[in-house]
Amino acid sequence: AAEMAMENYKQFLFFLATSLSVGFVAVVFVLRWVLYFRGGLAWDGDQAEFNWHPVLTVTGFIFIQGIAIVVYRLPWTWKCSKLMMKFIHAGLNTLAFIIAIISLVAVFDFHNTKNIPNMYSLHSWVGLAAVILYALQLLLGLCIYLVPITPVSIRAAFMPIHVFSGLFIFASVIAAALMGITEKLIFSLNNPKYSSSPPEAIFVNVLGLLLLLYGALILWIATRSPWKRPSEQSAPARLTNGGGCKSDREGLTMSDSVAEVRNEPDPSSEARRRNPNQDEAGQRSTM
Amino acid sequence: AAEMAMENYKQFLFFLATSLSVGFVAVVFVLRWVLYFRGGLAWDGDQAEFNWHPVLTVTGFIFIQGIAIVVYRLPWTWKCSKLMMKFIHAGLNTLAFIIAIISLVAVFDFHNTKNIPNMYSLHSWVGLAAVILYALQLLLGLCIYLVPITPVSIRAAFMPIHVFSGLFIFASVIAAALMGITEKLIFSLNNPKYSSSPPEAIFVNVLGLLLLLYGALILWIATRSPWKRPSEQSAPARLTNGGGCKSDREGLTMSDSVAEVRNEPDPSSEARRRNPNQDEAGQRSTM
Numbered sequence: 001a002a003e004m005a006m007e008n009y010k011q012f013l014f015f016l017a018t019s020l021s022v023g024f025v026a027v028v029f030v031l032r033w034v035l036y037f038r039g040g041l042a043w044d045g046d047q048a049e050f051n052w053h054p055v056l057t058v059t060g061f062i063f064i065q066g067i068a069i070v071v072y073r074l075p076w077t078w079k080c081s082k083l084m085m086k087f088i089h090a091g092l093n094t095l096a097f098i099i100a101i102i103s104l105v106a107v108f109d110f111h112n113t114k115n116i117p118n119m120y121s122l123h124s125w126v127g128l129a130a131v132i133l134y135a136l137q138l139l140l141g142l143c144i145y146l147v148p149i150t151p152v153s154i155r156a157a158f159m160p161i162h163v164f165s166g167l168f169i170f171a172s173v174i175a176a177a178l179m180g181i182t183e184k185l186i187f188s189l190n191n192p193k194y195s196s197s198p199p200e201a202i203f204v205n206v207l208g209l210l211l212l213l214y215g216a217l218i219l220w221i222a223t224r225s226p227w228k229r230p231s232e233q234s235a236p237a238r239l240t241n242g243g244g245c246k247s248d249r250e251g252l253t254m255s256d257s258v259a260e261v262r263n264e265p266d267p268s269s270e271a272r273r274r275n276p277n278q279d280e281a282g283q284r285s286t287m
Numbered sequence: 288a289a290e291m292a293m294e295n296y297k298q299f300l301f302f303l304a305t306s307l308s309v310g311f312v313a314v315v316f317v318l319r320w321v322l323y324f325r326g327g328l329a330w331d332g333d334q335a336e337f338n339w340h341p342v343l344t345v346t347g348f349i350f351i352q353g354i355a356i357v358v359y360r361l362p363w364t365w366k367c368s369k370l371m372m373k374f375i376h377a378g379l380n381t382l383a384f385i386i387a388i389i390s391l392v393a394v395f396d397f398h399n400t401k402n403i404p405n406m407y408s409l410h411s412w413v414g415l416a417a418v419i420l421y422a423l424q425l426l427l428g429l430c431i432y433l434v435p436i437t438p439v440s441i442r443a444a445f446m447p448i449h450v451f452s453g454l455f456i457f458a459s460v461i462a463a464a465l466m467g468i469t470e471k472l473i474f475s476l477n478n479p480k481y482s483s484s485p486p487e488a489i490f491v492n493v494l495g496l497l498l499l500l501y502g503a504l505i506l507w508i509a510t511r512s513p514w515k516r517p518s519e520q521s522a523p524a525r526l527t528n529g530g531g532c533k534s535d536r537e538g539l540t541m542s543d544s545v546a547e548v549r550n551e552p553d554p555s556s557e558a559r560r561r562n563p564n565q566d567e568a569g570q571r572s573t574m
Contacts, residue, residue, distance in 0.1 A: 120484045122495040175462040182466045186473050197407045208409040216455050
């Protein structure tokens, strides 16, 4: 179970490479949008400050969050300790969260200097709800999966909720971005209008499709069970060396040593050992 | 495995009742929107014809599609033949598709009589893409799961794609609806404007949140593995009577007789029997 069949591995690499490429092209598109069509980036209370809002959302809250979601699935990390991977997952999500907050500050600051009301649109409601749920998700994730004293039973019971919420929040952020694109094109295209399909309209609609495609690819990778990180139980590398990456035994990181000292069990495999028929707990990150 | 634990069953009923209630309230909201705020319904090439677009989308393409997605999960249908459930699943999806087409006709007809361009917005791109993918999904689903000669190996191999596409299209329709709400409120609210949050703006924003919540609940129900319909293998009711609903042996329907004559195998359980380690095929509708 620890080794992925070659065919499977190639398919995984194809989807991973495609998703990262699509996400990267989306970042390039949002940069070209604001730099070429919308007057660039600045922190001046004006349009160029607003422009940080789409740039930071697409880069941080969508692209980086997507990477954070699939990080456990990278087969070359399966020989690394689970705890280290948790730190990477939590770190990338924290980075995405900080960027999302700066993105919010940009748009609130722009609205306030321009006397535009805040929080009236469905875009703003869904977007702010997503940021709040993301903060809650981060906090609960840290308490349940990184605080060492949390009982294994709680970790296992909460896992399906953690996975579902994560994917749902990610999808909601993309939905909010699509509404944001819709609003911005209607408000800022005047002569010619959005409805006469000037080059900017077509270009930014394509950005919307890229975001949707990136979402589809990340969700596909995150929900294929053959691409799951093997449970600790069935990963001999983990059992024999107790932590760290197999190929790098000299450079034990702090997190590895912590894992070794505490002998931290994998919540889901532990639960399965105790209760082999607990379907829900056995699902881990496949929903 | 054929019997659901009582706790599990109660949880399922709670989520099912909540999702149906939220979906129903969303239908009531969209009706109140067009009837009370937007001048009612008619087929006159004018605003009242446009109003069929949101009403039919929310009712058919979202609410009915959601029910079609979770229909295999209703425990009281597990004693019915799989083929009959497939007909119900396909029938509800076909109904949703027909309603989606009428919904499209309403908006194209409205645009054409008003000389408003078609297909310029991201809403229209995502919405039309969802309708086309939904048609493809229906067609492929019929050919693969209802044409009796399709090999079991193809049925099993295609199942994860069928399930993922179905859920992704459903989510995309909701995203398109949220963009549609955004557009419509910006275009139709003028005095007072959307940004001054008149009652209609708040009311329709809430409709958007209801659609998002309905999506979350349906996706949650559709991806919980303990709520999966048991495979034919482990359902003694199915094996002993060969089809139909256990409690209604007198009234065999056409589909039941077809199932009995053809002795149709369940694609996933069949695949598992042949290849018990084929994780992907064993997933069925849990992704």
